[in-house]
Amino acid sequence: MKHEYHLESFAIGKWLKILQGSLQYCQGFLDARKDYAPRNAYRLMRSDGRVMEEVAAREDVNIGQIAGWPSAEQYEAAANKALERAKAIRERANH
16 A cells, blocks of 8 residues: 655644655655754654654754854844744734
8 A cells, every 4th residue: 555645733733734745755854844943843644644753843942053062142143033033924924
């Protein structure tokens, strides 16, 4: 039996189907999302209902690649950038 695959994201309190594709395509999408933060939780589903892979939600702000431990200034800059993005998202949603 050939299976179909789709990805779901946990948002607004429930799992929502966000895309459908081959197993490799869905795995590639998940692999790309693993470095994103913040992010919703994701899961890769098979057509028989089996969960193939899950990626947990992350609420922390990803400050990118740093050589060594991030400084307080780097975290502050990342927080400011995250706040700017949040403002832009809110403005798009209100227009």
